[in-house]
Amino acid sequence: MKILVPIKRVVDYNVKVRPLPDNSNVDLNNAKMSVNPFCEIALEEAVRIKEAGNAEEVIAITVGKSESQEQLRTALALGADRAILVESESLLEPLAISKVVAKIVEQENPDLIILGKQAIDGDNNQTGQMLAALLDYPQATNASEININDGSVNVTREIDGGLQTLKLNKPAIVTTDLRLNEPRYASLPNIMKAKKKELTVINISDLGLDTNPRTELLSVELPPSRDAGIIVESVDDLIEKLKNEAKVIS
Amino acid sequence: MSILVIAEHDNSVIKGATLNTVTAANNIDGDVTLLVAGNDISSVVDQAKTISGINKILICDNDLYKNFLAEDLSNLVLHIANNYSYVLAPATTFGKNLMPRISAKLDVQQISDIISIESEDTFKRPIYAGSCIATVKSNDPIKLITVRTTAFDASLMDNSDVEVESIDALTSLNISEFISEEIAKSDRPELTAANIVISGGRGMQSGDNFHLLDSIADKLGAAVGASRAAVDSGFVPNDYQVGQTGKIVAPDLYIAVGISGAIQHLAGMKDSKVIVAINKDEDAPIFQVADYGLVSDLFNALPELESKL
Numbered sequence: 001m002k003i004l005v006p007i008k009r010v011v012d013y014n015v016k017v018r019p020l021p022d023n024s025n026v027d028l029n030n031a032k033m034s035v036n037p038f039c040e041i042a043l044e045e046a047v048r049i050k051e052a053g054n055a056e057e058v059i060a061i062t063v064g065k066s067e068s069q070e071q072l073r074t075a076l077a078l079g080a081d082r083a084i085l086v087e088s089e090s091l092l093e094p095l096a097i098s099k100v101v102a103k104i105v106e107q108e109n110p111d112l113i114i115l116g117k118q119a120i121d122g123d124n125n126q127t128g129q130m131l132a133a134l135l136d137y138p139q140a141t142n143a144s145e146i147n148i149n150d151g152s153v154n155v156t157r158e159i160d161g162g163l164q165t166l167k168l169n170k171p172a173i174v175t176t177d178l179r180l181n182e183p184r185y186a187s188l189p190n191i192m193k194a195k196k197k198e199l200t201v202i203n204i205s206d207l208g209l210d211t212n213p214r215t216e217l218l219s220v221e222l223p224p225s226r227d228a229g230i231i232v233e234s235v236d237d238l239i240e241k242l243k244n245e246a247k248v249i250s
Numbered sequence: 251m252s253i254l255v256i257a258e259h260d261n262s263v264i265k266g267a268t269l270n271t272v273t274a275a276n277n278i279d280g281d282v283t284l285l286v287a288g289n290d291i292s293s294v295v296d297q298a299k300t301i302s303g304i305n306k307i308l309i310c311d312n313d314l315y316k317n318f319l320a321e322d323l324s325n326l327v328l329h330i331a332n333n334y335s336y337v338l339a340p341a342t343t344f345g346k347n348l349m350p351r352i353s354a355k356l357d358v359q360q361i362s363d364i365i366s367i368e369s370e371d372t373f374k375r376p377i378y379a380g381s382c383i384a385t386v387k388s389n390d391p392i393k394l395i396t397v398r399t400t401a402f403d404a405s406l407m408d409n410s411d412v413e414v415e416s417i418d419a420l421t422s423l424n425i426s427e428f429i430s431e432e433i434a435k436s437d438r439p440e441l442t443a444a445n446i447v448i449s450g451g452r453g454m455q456s457g458d459n460f461h462l463l464d465s466i467a468d469k470l471g472a473a474v475g476a477s478r479a480a481v482d483s484g485f486v487p488n489d490y491q492v493g494q495t496g497k498i499v500a501p502d503l504y505i506a507v508g509i510s511g512a513i514q515h516l517a518g519m520k521d522s523k524v525i526v527a528i529n530k531d532e533d534a535p536i537f538q539v540a541d542y543g544l545v546s547d548l549f550n551a552l553p554e555l556e557s558k559l
Contacts, residue, residue: 016513017378026382038495094350095359120514123377123494124362129320129350138321138426141347144488154429158488159343160497161440162433166319169425178481178495179488214359218372218385226520229541231532235554238526238544246524246541248446248503249470249559 001055001148001170003046004110005080006101006131007039007062009071010121019220026220035071038116040078041176044183045146046114047079054148057081059108063088063100069199076194077186083197088204088211094122096211098130103207105135110171112153117142117175128175138168142177251280251370254334256327257298258344261288261316264297266443267340269407270399272303275338277367277402281305283334284412287326289316295414300407307412312419317428318344324351325420331356331392341396341498342442353394360394361386365401379494380517399442400500400521434489441492444473446503447519449492450485451477453508453529453548457485462552463507469559475499477509493518508548511536528552 012032060075072083118125132139140155339345353360476490494517504522527540
């Protein structure tokens with residue numbers, strides 16, 4: 001079995017993001033960039049499936065600028081066997097990214113595609129489902145458990161209020177939620193080995209797809225701030241305020 | 251213009267998220283049609299008929315839609331989507347799972363998780379875990395939108411007998427199959443619907459200690475939530491998670507216990523009417539958004555609070 005893991009280069013989750021002074025976009029100048037945390041979970045799951053003997057190859061793919069090779073090298077250090085960069089000078093929308101990945105899927109024919117449920121930059125939560133639609137594959141979003149069978153895969157999903165288990169025919173698409181696994185750190189020897197692994201670069205224009213943007217970003221602003229309130233001295237004080245001042249408990 | 255809202259329900263009750271989504275639809279100029287697809291849904295349809303702000307209800311009552319699998323349900327919506335200029339669903343796990351599948355098939359770039367409608371094609375939505383608010387204009391001919399439910403009031407249920415039309419089910423794609431579902435049974439209100447929410451963070455130290463929150467929740471009729479740190483640490487299941495990657499809540503009272511106040515948590519609760527923070531670290535960022543802060547060890551404060559309520 002072959003597993004494809006699309007990953008995304010995003011601003012590191014520890015970076016506090018602010019708008020540019022002219023509010024045209026967010027200010028990412030000199031910001032530390034990382035692999036999107038949900039993509040790390042996706043990659044970890046793929047590597048664990050391979051380590052359990054249920055897959056022969058794990059391929060990481062990303063769509064983005066040349067710098068995204070850094071994140072692909074990280075993926076290779078974490079256990080991917082080879083990597084593909086579809087190089088694009090502009091940042092693409094989820095629909096365009098899905099089209100690009102769908103095209104690569106036609107060439108690579110993976111049995112399973114695992115993605116993060118959302119990227120922590122755009123917070124769209126779309127790419128996995130869109131990819132599934134374009135390929136007419138079944139999908140299981142927000143996975144907390146994946147079990148591989150012969151022609152299918154059973155996935156337990158986190159839904160509002162509980163868990164749902166689905167059986168998907170392969171090839172299938174799974175997106176990861178937080179509790180699926182805890183990703184490993186790359187060891188120094190594996191970081192060294194990753195430098196020698198195969199990383200293919202494809203120019204997006206060679207794929208012949210319509211990846212033009214469908215939306216325009218008009219402005220980026222800080223959310224309305226909430227004023228700090230008061231520090232109460234005791235539990236009694238707190239209960240008194242909630243009852244008589246805020247009137248939210250009786 | 252015509253607007254299609256996809257109803258979220260559980261085959262017996264309309265979910266509150268549907269009512270918020272109808273209100274969002276009413277902020278756009280046009281007639282609103284509600285699609286109720288499921289199995290054995292007569293009670294849902296009866297409730298749907300009373301929703302204020304809708305002009306028509308389409309129902310599709312078939313075993314195929316019983317578990318709302320995205321593959322078959324998106325296929326049904328695609329069958330009718332071209333009659334509409336807008337398709338809206340709540341940004342819950344239901345809507346998030348379903349809508350991008352429809353968008354991709356229509357070759358439309360979906361706008362996720364909107365918090366306001368600025369004009370017929372322009373919307374505001376949070377990005378970077380709520381650190382920033384983006385204003386986005388869609389140039390697609392059909393707008394596919396998921397709605398952050400806490401940003402819109404619930405539509406009233408005071409309408410009488412809206413027109414109902416049945417539509418035919420399609421044949422199954424047969425690529426996925428429902429196996430089982432475990433919905434946590436609780437006497438407490440659902441997190442996103444509760445008037446009071448009490449949440450625990452990493453400061454709770456273990457899942458066992460969440461009983462301290464449970465007993466207060468029982469006295470207040472509150473729901474219990476958690477920060478991502480508490481979920482990551484394995485204290486509680488992920489459906490407790492309040493935050494940008496979990497549930498978005500806006501109750502009358504939100505009590506954050508042992509939660510430092512990471513931006514991704516604040517994004518999920520900062521629209522609450524009154525926020526209380528209990529934390530022993532007086533420098534915790536949560537105090538900057540709290541209306542009432544109590545600097546105290548939660549293991550002393552919680553039992554005292556419980557006994558005095």
